[in-house]
Amino acid sequence: MELAQARKLWQVEPGWLNTATYGLPPDPVWTAVQQVLAEWRSGGVSFEVWDAAVDRSRAAFARLVGVDPADVSIGAAVSQLVAPIAAALPPGATVVVPEGEFTSILFPWLVQEERGVRVRAVPLDGLVDAIDAGTDLVAFSLVQSADGTVAAYDEIVAAARSHDALVVVDATQACGWLPFDAARADAVLVGAYKWLMAPRGAAFAYLAPVLRERLRPDAAGWYAGKDPHSSYYGTPLRLADDARRFDLSPSWLCYAGAAPVLELLADLDLAAVRDHDVALANRFLAGLGRPPGDSAIVSVEVPGAQEKLAAAGVRAAVRAGRVRASFHLYTTEADVDLALDALTG
Structure with missing residues (x-):
């Protein structure tokens, strides 16, 4: 499957930059889990x-x-x-x-x-x-x-x-x-x-x-x-x-x-997944005036980050004033820009 096609399989609210805490399920996962829950509830299968x-x-x-x-x-x-x-x-x-x-x-x-x-x-x-x-x-x-x-x-x-x-x-x-x-x-x-x-x-x-x-x-x-x-x-x-x-x-x-x-x-081509994820991470870093990196996870110090991100509806890990943002298949440039607007506005 091509990466562009695969990326259509998620239903994500804007602003999720927290895969390093937990990832979000694509449609086939959601469907499979709902089916098992229904089977468990009814006792329909062994x-x-x-x-x-x-x-x-x-x-x-x-x-x-x-x-x-x-x-x-x-x-x-x-x-x-x-x-x-x-x-x-x-x-x-x-x-x-x-x-x-x-x-x-x-x-x-x-x-x-x-x-x-x-x-x-x-x-x-x-x-x-x-x-x-x-x-x-x-x-x-x-x-x-x-x-x-x-x-x-x-x-x-x-x-x-x-x-x-x-x-x-x-x-x-x-x-x-x-x-x-x-x-x-x-x-x-x-x-x-x-x-x-x-x-x-x-x-x-x-x-x-x-x-x-x-x-x-x-x-x-x-x-x-x-x-x-x-x-x-x-x-x-x-x-x-x-x-x-x-x-x-x-x-x-x-x-x-x-x-x-x-x-x-x-x-999927995992190298293409890496390139997608890291490109978004580097877009985030560039928007904060930081040099690019080689990871889908970044950590930066921004004063008041927790309050700013929460007010904008962005979900990322914030610890001791450092933002840990993580970017995966379902992340978009709009998600990145929403976080940057919150942190730099």
């Missing part, structure tokens, strides 16, 4: 009808990030997907992370400190140089939630590989607008409710086979079984041989909404 959306979602996510669906696990949140990786680190292991990192990709390592795991926080722009022979794992967001900074993915991976360190990436603020090769990392975690525009409660993990050998599926339930439908009751343990052994039993309503939007994104 759950297997909804469950088919999980396989569709897994396959579309894998296509979007360039990996094998057999290497994709599904869950509910990034921190839950990171947990078995953190739990598998041996006492004395050292994890290097950026300072001020989003806590879903930070707290899982920190809770392991009580058993001897060491967490070393360094400036993001110094992350490559901080990876050394004593580093066992490096974890970072591909795009920073706070200000949209895009990490030097290739350089970080190369530095980690030169020291045999694992690479764990939170791509929640990147996946859906920024093309990248997930297979270069050992694990890539994505919450789907932001740039993937799915209902909150769907999340994905690319888990490389070499990493999975080190992990124990402590949260395994019936859905992690080799055949989930014959894994409802009783011994013995019979888990899937691939990444599905780390699956969390899915929230069906969330995955019913995730499947159509992931399939839509996987059919």
Whole structure:
């Protein structure tokens, strides 16, 4: 599908510049969720009808990030997907992370400190140089939630590989607008409710086979079984041989909404999505007299921003006087100009 055609699939009130908080559903997602709600209300179908959306979602996510669906696990949140990786680190292991990192990709390592795991926080722009022979794992967001900074993915991976360190990436603020090769990392975690525009409660993990050998599926339930439908009751343990052994039993309503939007994104030219989003972000920056950037998320300091934006009906994140604005497929130049008029008028 062409980008111009896809952009007609949203029904958005003017002034939404907050995808970094949550994304908005295109028409196919809205329709799918309404159908599931109606089926749930009436008891009109068995759950297997909804469950088919999980396989569709897994396959579309894998296509979007360039990996094998057999290497994709599904869950509910990034921190839950990171947990078995953190739990598998041996006492004395050292994890290097950026300072001020989003806590879903930070707290899982920190809770392991009580058993001897060491967490070393360094400036993001110094992350490559901080990876050394004593580093066992490096974890970072591909795009920073706070200000949209895009990490030097290739350089970080190369530095980690030169020291045999694992690479764990939170791509929640990147996946859906920024093309990248997930297979270069050992694990890539994505919450789907932001740039993937799915209902909150769907999340994905690319888990490389070499990493999975080190992990124990402590949260395994019936859905992690080799055949989930014959894994409802009783011994013995019979888990899937691939990444599905780390699956969390899915929230069906969330995955019913995730499947159509992931399939839509996987059919688009993601480079064109990036160019659209970044062009709008740079239009916003230019209007405020700032230099252009390379991200769909920007953060700028404007006095009185919260009151000015609210008065104009613009929805963006404002924290400590800094505006965090984010731009995606449904954002228009008119949305950008509405925000600029509010901030500069």
